[in-house]
Amino acid sequence: MTDYLRARSAEVVVRAMEEEAKRNMFEMGLLDTEPTDDEFGDPPFGAGLSALGRVDATGMDDDSLLPELIAVIRRAPTSRRLVKQTLVWPISPAPGPDGPADDDAWAGGPWVWEFDVGVRDTLAGVHDTEIPEVAARWGRSEAVRKYEAQADVLLNLVERLRRFAREARENDERLYCLTSL
8 A cells, every 4th residue: 555645744644643543443343442523523533544635556656656756757867865755654663683573563564754845846846738748757667667557547646646746835734655565
């Protein structure tokens, strides 16, 4: 699973992830008390991830895809350094040299990464007339070719990511990537 998220801060994302974890624990029968709406009618445990803007990119989950798209837009050589990211979830300490325990969040995710503001602004800066060319060049890249994605799928994804990044920029939000096994 790969989703792109937008939020004002990493703290907002962490809170949403915590709320989502509580909701999931209740649904699996791991919490005894049934969640109820609060006095203001808000959903139990808060809104979780549903409170955040979201673009589904499941199926194209290679971590080289976004750097490749940014390189295409910037007309720069591909490099993972084009996309600076910081891990914001899980918040538990990273596992030691023996790796994570089976029940550790580090073992299967989810993981959430915050992107630097340059990624948001690069995506938001794509002009309407550039979208078809950007999607076509991205589709010819090695990172994307292995997914055998149709041209219209790539065009749609570039358009959605551009619109998503513009909304984030207008609302002074950052972009994040949520991945899970």
